[in-house]
Amino acid sequence: MCGIIGVIDRSKERMDGQAIRSALSMMDERGSGEGAGYVAYGAFPEFADYYAIHVFFDAIHETKAAVDEELSKWGTIVHEEEIPTFEQPNIRKIHTPWRYFFQPDARLMPRSTTPEDDIVMHVVMKVNTSIPGALVYASGKNIAIFKASGWPEEVADFYRIQDYKGYIWLGHNRYPTNTPGWWGGAHPFNLLHWSVVHNGEITSYGTNRRYIESYGYRCSMFTDTEVVAYLFDLLVRRHHLAPELAVRALAPPFWDEIDRMPGREAHLNRAIRLTYGPALMNGPFAIVVANPDAIVGFTDRIKLRPLVTGTMGPRLYISSEEAAIRVMEPDVGDIIMPRAGEPVIGRVYT
Amino acid sequence: MSSQWGPDAVMDRVRIDAAGMHYTPLNRAIRSAVEEGAREIEIYHVMGQRFIADGLKGDVTLIIHGVPGGDLGMFMSGPTAIVHGNCDHAPGNTMDSGLIVIHGSAGDAVAHSMRGGKVFVRDSIGYRGGIHMKQYRDKCPILVVGGSFRAFLGEYMAGGLILALGPPTNSPIRERGIGSGIHGGRIIIRGDVDDEYLGVGATKSPLSRGEKEEISPLIQEFASCFRIDPDVLLEDSYVQIRPSSSRPFASKYTWE
Numbered sequence: 001m002c003g004i005i006g007v008i009d010r011s012k013e014r015m016d017g018q019a020i021r022s023a024l025s026m027m028d029e030r031g032s033g034e035g036a037g038y039v040a041y042g043a044f045p046e047f048a049d050y051y052a053i054h055v056f057f058d059a060i061h062e063t064k065a066a067v068d069e070e071l072s073k074w075g076t077i078v079h080e081e082e083i084p085t086f087e088q089p090n091i092r093k094i095h096t097p098w099r100y101f102f103q104p105d106a107r108l109m110p111r112s113t114t115p116e117d118d119i120v121m122h123v124v125m126k127v128n129t130s131i132p133g134a135l136v137y138a139s140g141k142n143i144a145i146f147k148a149s150g151w152p153e154e155v156a157d158f159y160r161i162q163d164y165k166g167y168i169w170l171g172h173n174r175y176p177t178n179t180p181g182w183w184g185g186a187h188p189f190n191l192l193h194w195s196v197v198h199n200g201e202i203t204s205y206g207t208n209r210r211y212i213e214s215y216g217y218r219c220s221m222f223t224d225t226e227v228v229a230y231l232f233d234l235l236v237r238r239h240h241l242a243p244e245l246a247v248r249a250l251a252p253p254f255w256d257e258i259d260r261m262p263g264r265e266a267h268l269n270r271a272i273r274l275t276y277g278p279a280l281m282n283g284p285f286a287i288v289v290a291n292p293d294a295i296v297g298f299t300d301r302i303k304l305r306p307l308v309t310g311t312m313g314p315r316l317y318i319s320s321e322e323a324a325i326r327v328m329e330p331d332v333g334d335i336i337m338p339r340a341g342e343p344v345i346g347r348v349y350t
Numbered sequence: 351m352s353s354q355w356g357p358d359a360v361m362d363r364v365r366i367d368a369a370g371m372h373y374t375p376l377n378r379a380i381r382s383a384v385e386e387g388a389r390e391i392e393i394y395h396v397m398g399q400r401f402i403a404d405g406l407k408g409d410v411t412l413i414i415h416g417v418p419g420g421d422l423g424m425f426m427s428g429p430t431a432i433v434h435g436n437c438d439h440a441p442g443n444t445m446d447s448g449l450i451v452i453h454g455s456a457g458d459a460v461a462h463s464m465r466g467g468k469v470f471v472r473d474s475i476g477y478r479g480g481i482h483m484k485q486y487r488d489k490c491p492i493l494v495v496g497g498s499f500r501a502f503l504g505e506y507m508a509g510g511l512i513l514a515l516g517p518p519t520n521s522p523i524r525e526r527g528i529g530s531g532i533h534g535g536r537i538i539i540r541g542d543v544d545d546e547y548l549g550v551g552a553t554k555s556p557l558s559r560g561e562k563e564e565i566s567p568l569i570q571e572f573a574s575c576f577r578i579d580p581d582v583l584l585e586d587s588y589v590q591i592r593p594s595s596s597r598p599f600a601s602k603y604t605w606e
Binding site: 026027029254256257260302303306308321322323324326327335337339340 | 397398400416417419436438439455457458476477478500501502526546
């Protein structure tokens with residue numbers, strides 16, 4: 001099942017985490033207490049220019065040195081700290097959450113057009129596949145992720161998300177079905193500037209995973225949502241597709257619909273389906289994706305999971321349930337259920 | 351010896367403030383009010399509580415203010431639920447008898463597996479409205495929608511009636527899979543639907559004058575519920591979608 005909610009303030013006014021905590025808790029029935037999480041964009045203004053690398057450490061005294069060494073090989077650790085947590089009765093702190101603010105050395109990847117991003121992606125994949133007991137679960141600039149095994153309100157209180165502010169927030173309440181609940185399997189999933197929350201299942205995970213791994217990504221979190229973050233990174237950051245077209249690749253129209261489209265549109269949609277066939281996601285899903293400029297919500301092509309949107313002034317809300325949006329914004333307007341496969345996009349004002 | 355404002359009348363009418371209340375105590379409060387003889391229960395500040403009035407029996411009217419969560423009136427048998435707000439998924443799920451009136455819109459799978467009674471939605475509904483509605487002898491569930499519907503209306507429908515009154519002129523229907531897998535019951539749609547939007551096993555025919563007369567009391571009941579003018583609805587033409595044969599999927603599941 002799972003419950004999702006996201007909000008963007010397009011004027012970039014920052015909100016604290018109190019309201020999204022209440023909204024996600026209202027959807028407790030959509031989860032099982034085995035995973036919840038939040039992401040805030042704009043959370044670290046004092047370190048906004050550095051990559052905020054978040055790591056879950058097991059037995060930190062044994063594992064951290066290897067991560068420090070890997071980071072130091074590729075750049076400078078500008079600041080680091082244990083992420084403050086506050087004991088909750090039902091959350092067992094089995095990992096130590098840590099954050100580094102990291103400046104990659106662009107000279108070390110001279111052939112890349114985006115050397116800093118590529119270095120960070122390399123470090124994330126390297127740590128997650130070769131350093132046991134360390135899992136990088138966030139790596140973007142000015143992006144904070146808070147996740148653990150527990151109910152939405154417990155996880156929020158564990159990190160005291162009311163003490164953080166962001167102009168974009170996403171929240172997720174997990175009901176794990178195919179893989180066990182664990183901290184790394186809680187949403188949001190993040191890579192670089194992308195964060196994803198997802199309700200449903202990606203039944204095409206095997207195909208998608210083989211495809212994305214051929215581009216150097218490594219899936220290490222035992223759950224399908226991970227591929228969505230990597231697919232967005234590949235299609236939008238590296239292939240420069242507009243988010244609308246990226247969604248078209250992941251949840252394309254049916255062939256019979258394409259056949260009925262006018263010439264140019266049919267041509268474009270056919271090209272996307274043929275080019276990105278292995279990126280097509282099957283199964284039931286409702287997804288909200290964020291990057292620093294926008295949030296995008298969309299569902300699978302036959303609408304097997306719910307998604308509702310609403311607006312209030314500069315704010316766009318996307319959620320599994322209208323009531324959750326109304327918890328955050330009682331007077332929200334324009335309540336809409338987007339059509340299957342059609343993206344709803346809220347961009348920051350430029 | 352009870353007047354409208356006498357003590358009995360006060361007992362008859364109960365108010366519940368549901369602000370911050372979980373659905374379990376809310377349903378408990380509704381049930382105990384019904385047991386104590388309440389005829390009308392007005393519930394305020396409803397915000398996402400699921401399962402309201404599930405399995406509820408009796409001659410009682412619930413007036414719900416707010417946005418109830420999923421599965422409103424599931425297995426409900428007898429009561430009337432009037433919602434002033436939008437509903438989430440599957441109001442009327444497997445409902446047995448009674449009436450749900452929604453002054454707003456509703457989410458996906460409205461009237462899911464419904465087996466009796468009526469669900470009236472003033473505005474639009476999401477995907478898979480009336481999925482797997484069924485009927486048996488005198489039990490014939492009815493879903494009426496005043497606005498638009500989305501794809502897979504009446505999916506796997508086994509019985510009952512879906513009546514879609516959305517105005518045909520503003521936006522032609524572009525929803526795929528209407529009646530996909532239908533093997534019983536009827537879907538009646540105001541205006542027309544292109545054949546390409548019919549689901550597997552569904553077939554379309556115009557609604558005859560006689561058949562239209564049969565549904566005109568239903569149209570009038572719906573119109574009076576929401577205080578809209580029934581005349582335009584009664585004058586327009588309709589099509590009906592039914593199973594293409596008595597057992598359209600016989601060859602799929604059996605070998606004879």
